[in-house]
Amino acid sequence: MSVPVYLDHNATTPVASEVAEAMSIALRKSFGNPSSAYPLGQAAAEQVAVARNAVASLIGAKAENLVFTGCATEANNLALLGVASACTPNKRHLVISAVEHPAVMAPARQLEAQGWRLTIVPVDEAGRVSVEAVVDAVRPDTALVSIMLANNEVGTLQPVADIAKQLDNSDVLLHTDAAQAVGKIAVDVEALGIDLLTIAGHKFQASKGIGALYVRQGTPIRQILFGANHERGLRPGTENVPAIIGLGVAAELAAKRLAQANTAMRDRRDQLHQLLSASIPGLSLNGHFEARLPNTLNVSFPYVSGQALLNAASDTVMASVGSACHAGESAPSGVLGAMGLDTQRALGAVRLSMGWDTTQDEIATAAAALVHAWRHLAYGA
Structure with missing residues (x-):
C-alpha cells in the first residue's frame, strides 16, 4: 500500500x-x-x-x-x-x-x-x-x-x-x-x-x-x-x-530555498485548486484569493462534511478540517465563523497545506482521491 x-x-x-x-x-x-x-x-x-x-x-x-x-x-x-x-x-x-x-x-x-x-x-x-x-x-x-x-x-x-x-x-x-x-x-x-x-x-x-x-x-x-x-x-x-x-x-x-520553495508551493496549491474546481461544482475558496500563504488552500466542499470527506479519502490523503487545535466536525471552525461563513459551508471546509517538496504527482493523486470521495458522499457515485 x-x-x-x-x-x-x-x-x-x-x-x-x-x-x-x-x-x-x-x-x-x-x-x-x-x-x-x-x-x-x-x-x-x-x-x-x-x-x-x-x-x-x-x-x-x-x-x-x-x-x-x-x-x-x-x-x-x-x-x-x-x-x-x-x-x-x-x-x-x-x-x-x-x-x-x-x-x-x-x-x-x-x-x-x-x-x-x-x-x-x-x-x-x-x-x-x-x-x-x-x-x-x-x-x-x-x-x-x-x-x-x-x-x-x-x-x-x-x-x-x-x-x-x-x-x-x-x-x-x-x-x-x-x-x-x-x-x-x-x-x-x-x-x-x-x-x-x-x-x-x-x-x-x-x-x-x-x-x-x-x-x-x-x-x-x-x-x-x-x-x-x-x-x-x-x-x-x-x-x-x-x-x-x-x-x-x-x-x-529556509533562508536558502525560500524563494524557490515559495514558488513551488504556490504552483502546487493552485494546481490542486484547479483540479478540484474542475470536477466539483460549487467548490468555495475560503480566505483571501491573493494575500495568503503560498502553501495553503482552504476550500468548502458542497453537500458534505469536510471531516467525512477526509475520512473517506484517508487511505490516500492526510489533511485536516482546520487547526490541529480545533475540536472536530460537530463544531464549525471559529475562524470560519468569524469570517461570516454559514454553518453548512464551514462544516464542509477542508484545509490542504503543501510542503516545499510536495510534487505534482502527489497533488494529482490527492485531487483524484478527494473528487472520488466527494462524488461518493454527495451522490453515491
Whole structure:
C-alpha cells in the first residue's frame, strides 16, 4: 500500500533530514550544559549562539533580541503576559483579532479575567482585519496590539506592517504571531515594524518542542516563568541544545530555498485548486484569493462534511478540517465563523497545506482521491 499524500504541513512539517542529523549528533556529543564553564559546556553554548544567529538572520533580527522557548505557544504567552506584567496600572487594554490562534486568544482571555480590557477586532469575509479598525480600537490605556501574520486555517495574511506604521508614533506595542509565516514567506522584523514576533520550529521542518520570541531592544517585558537567569532572564531552564541546533539548521535551510520553495508551493496549491474546481461544482475558496500563504488552500466542499470527506479519502490523503487545535466536525471552525461563513459551508471546509517538496504527482493523486470521495458522499457515485 502506498503512503498517503501528506497535505497537513500547517499542522506540522516533517523534520528535515539535515535537521535530524544535526540533532542526532548533538544528542550524542553536545550534551554539555551551556551554562557550564568547562569546554564541553562552552562548546554547547557556542552551538546555541550559532543557531541563534541563524534564526535571527532568517527574520532580519539581531541575535541578542531572540529568546528561545519551548514552543510558539510559550512564546505567545511570554509576549502577552510578559508585556502585561511590565505595564503600568494605566495601561491595561489589549487589542487582538477575531481569528487569532488559541495560543494568543487564551492568554488574552486570561488577562481579561484578571481585569484587563480586551477588544477583539472583527475580520472581513476573507479573514483579514482592517487597518483602520485596529487603529480605531486603540485607546489611551492600550498597552499591546497582537495580530497574527498569517492565519493557520485559511492562510490569509494580515496587514501587520500597515498597522505598525499607524502605531509608529504611539507608545502601543505590536506583537505578531508569525508561527505559520516564518519559513514559508519572507519575514523581516524591521520591514514589519513590530516589537515582538513568535516563531514555531515545527512549522518549517525543525522538531517539535522548540520556538522563539523576537523582542525588540527596549521593549518592556518580564519573565512569566521563574528560575535561573537564562535567555536574557526571560526564559529560565537549561537550554534544549539539540532542538535549538535543529532550529538553527532549519532556519539556514529556509533562508536558502525560500524563494524557490515559495514558488513551488504556490504552483502546487493552485494546481490542486484547479483540479478540484474542475470536477466539483460549487467548490468555495475560503480566505483571501491573493494575500495568503503560498502553501495553503482552504476550500468548502458542497453537500458534505469536510471531516467525512477526509475520512473517506484517508487511505490516500492526510489533511485536516482546520487547526490541529480545533475540536472536530460537530463544531464549525471559529475562524470560519468569524469570517461570516454559514454553518453548512464551514462544516464542509477542508484545509490542504503543501510542503516545499510536495510534487505534482502527489497533488494529482490527492485531487483524484478527494473528487472520488466527494462524488461518493454527495451522490453515491
